[in-house]
Amino acid sequence: MPTSVIKTGDYALFDIGSFSGIMFLGPLPPATMTGTSRSATEGKQHCVEGDEAQTVAQACPYIKQGHNVPGLGEIKIVQLDASQLSTKTVVDQKAYIIKGKRYQAQLTVTQPSQLVAPPKAPEPDPTATYDGEGTFKPIAPKCHFV
Numbered sequence: 001m002p003t004s005v006i007k008t009g010d011y012a013l014f015d016i017g018s019f020s021g022i023m024f025l026g027p028l029p030p031a032t033m034t035g036t037s038r039s040a041t042e043g044k045q046h047c048v049e050g051d052e053a054q055t056v057a058q059a060c061p062y063i064k065q066g067h068n069v070p071g072l073g074e075i076k077i078v079q080l081d082a083s084q085l086s087t088k089t090v091v092d093q094k095a096y097i098i099k100g101k102r103y104q105a106q107l108t109v110t111q112p113s114q115l116v117a118p119p120k121a122p123e124p125d126p127t128a129t130y131d132g133e134g135t136f137k138p139i140a141p142k143c144h145f146v
Contacts, residue, residue: 004138005086006047006097008035011137012055014075014105019132022107025061025070030137037091048094049085052077052103064113064125071113071125077134079104084136102133 011030016023033055035045057075064071084100112125 004099004136005041006033006035006099006136006138007041007044008033008047009044010047010139012052012057012077012103012134013137014057014134015102015132018105018134019062019107019130021127022062022064022113022130025063028057028060028075031055031057031075033097033136037094037096039091046091047097048091049080049097050094052080052097059110060107062107062113062130064127067113067115067123067125069114069116069122071109072111073107073109073130075105075107075132075134077103078106097136099136099138102135105132105134106130107132 010033012033013030014028033047035047036051037046037048039046055077060073060075061070062073080103081101084098085095086098089096107130109128115123
């Protein structure tokens, strides 16, 4: 069965329900992948292992359970699933990134959410990171490996 190769312009989508202990305020913008391989489809470079590390969704509003003032964070892909790396086809000794299953993602807090309950001082979220998951969404033109 063919599988889609991820390339420049394809999306990394983060599953908002997979981040435990927090809630996102509204839908998250997709993060756009940027490929660095020498191979391309219709001028869009294919993504290879390592390219995922440069993919970031910035300024994602979140709120920690029990808090009443939202915070901000950025989400990155931290670990691809084995199903998201080609096993037979490589370029420059790196595996292509393919659609596969779900990758591991992490929200890094850049501005903590807070619990504000006067007369007490605001209590900022002490957690620096939250773990979650995501998937790739290829867009046209598609390139497939068998």
